[in-house]
Amino acid sequence: MELIPADGKCIVASDCTIIWCDAIFSEWFAHRGLGAGAKLGQLFPGARSMCRPGAAYEDTDKLGKRRYFAMECKPIPGLNGEKAGDEIRIRKITLNKVLTDIPRLATQVKSPKELFEKVLWLLRDTTHYLAFAGYIARGDRVELVASKGWTEKLKSYISVQPIAPDSPSLAGRTAYHHTQIVMAMKDYALMPNVKSAIMKLGGEYIVVTPLLDQDKLVGVLTVINDKALTPADSEALQSICGQVAVALNMKLQEEDVATRADDAVLYANIVSRVLHDNINDTDITGLLRSLNDNVEPGYMPLKDAAAYAISGAMVQAEAAHKKLSVRTSGLEGIDVGPLIKYAIYEVLKNSVQHSVSNVIDADIRLAKERSGISRLEISDNGPGIADEYKSEVFRPVKAHLKGGMGLYLVKKIANRYGGRVWIEDRVHGDHKKGTSVVITIPPSI
Incomplete structure (x- = not known):
């Protein structure tokens, strides 16, 4: 790994010409044709001056990866006491730069997912690993939130994994045991489709590291490499993961505070709606x-x-002297967050309230897409919604547009579980023949 700290040395004459350099120095800059005979300023073009205390000098290695150096200059006196040149120690500080950049990135982002995206970009720019995946621990599972170098197919295989000793993925097992797992791909025997996808990337080794902040599991970092890690590589990776864990835990705590505040408002609105509609709901408490x-x-x-x-919508229909008929299909075998029932209720109640007919026909269907996301579709035979109003109905101020607080709550509930919601025509191209409200349900629900 190019992050490992190391020292190189050179001697420069008074005119800043490099007259000698050691093997490490030569190896670092050989791809740029720099060595004995080159000018010191050619090492880092654009730098204001060399040997500034605390300065970090940046260039790229032969593969285009960013690396950082610090320089210390020791004057060499001439025979008459004049300065004849400098002995320069150049130290690779890429690892230190990465470790200090991670907490800085945490102050620039709003969410744990954004932090992971930034961190993986940083690692992609400064390390020679082939691919990265960042997971966040949530309850009894780990969820993939960011990746670099992963194919879409590979991400679909590993997007959500249980935390368990017999988890089908190394991320789930690492999270359970709180221990780094290093494995040669030839020995990988958990998920054949994952093994095939990783080997197509050129991966020979997979390294899966738990992100622990004072023994609290906050996530997992997976890297793919084309060769085995040295002990120094492993130590550097562990240092990075420790820094990521601290920063990630901070963002998760911030997210938790914000989520609780949002939940309080959402729950208050739901309770208000339930009480207003006189629904017998024993789950509210x-x-x-x-x-x-x-x-x-x-x-x-x-x-x-x-x-x-x-059941709740039937009560509303009866009170409005209307008849509601609801058909369902494909709903078996999937569990959802408990607030989803209020989202479905609000959609059906909306159909009852805005139907110009005394007979409302509705359908609730679930279909699973190839990505693993489930599509919940609630359709009715009502008056429909014109295209220009389809996005407006989820705003609470648009109550006159077949929306109001009800569909606004539907959107908030879908978003809370990481899903989305939108309006489609029940009959494609004819908004006057009914409406379909589509709610996506990610695999994590």
């Missing part, structure tokens, strides 16, 4: 308790969430 205790509520089967929503 438990949800509020989980918010107060800072505990993520347990998941529930999607078919149960839909059953709750349908």
